[in-house]
Amino acid sequence: MSDLVRLSISLEGELAAELDRLVEHSRYENRSEFIRDLIRGQLVEEEWQQGREVLGTITLIYDHHTGGLSDKLNSLQHEHHASVLASTHVHLDHHLCAEMIMLRGKPAILRELTDGMRKLKGVLHAALAFSSTGKSLVRKGHGHV
Template identity: 40%
Template sequence: MSEKENLVRFGISMPQSLIEQFDSMIAKMGYDNRSEAIRDLARKALLTSSTMKPDETVAGTIVMVYDHHSTDLPITLTELQHDYHHAIISTMHIHLNHAQCLEILVVRGEVAKLRDLQQRIQVLKGVTYAELSVTHVDESSHDHRHGHAHGEHH
């Protein structure tokens, strides 16, 4: 929040049990007061891919868990990632156990295209979890290619 922004006060009504749970949670998270916790919740809600304009350029992650023994699933996932190679910046693959893998795709592009990729992953047989999390709105540019070469020092 910028220093010049005016703070606006407003009241919130909540059931006693909910506010007690909220106060307990935010204390464990290290918040000093409800206001900052609610501001963070509002910021997070505004970064939800479902509430953003489809052509908004963002960065984030797609996290998935799948059974790598599922017929042809690893091949299908690889082909799908190649179809979206312009949107995928990096991947991390972790073996959770004998059958399950966790894969994280770091992505950047238009919300609609990233949501499409997440949905195409989610519906594949053997995928038990796939979630798009938007972590940054790129307000400076509609062109999501960055202007430096990897490996160069600035």
């Protein structure tokens, strides 16, 4: 287990009360767990800002009856084959499809692919969720390293 460092922080009373409310709301066991994950969230944001290799997932909702759309989406994924790790297709109803596309690469390329899909006619929603390859994140509890 990595060495634990004990910190003492100073907060205004109202802010401390908000911290406790947030900890309770998000069902963390204690403030330390909550703050660890806040820091990891910032580290992920920093990876994206610095243009490092990251992980991301596009969630796509589209109408597959729109002419040529499925082919265009397929072509875009082939053009970015080096970044596409996996994808899952779900038929939501007669018209609508959902697709989740897991990506690894530079943030600019992941954004470019998302934007390329979003602007296609028939695409109702294209959202890119930001995550990390995990390399810069401190491992929780008993790590294997």
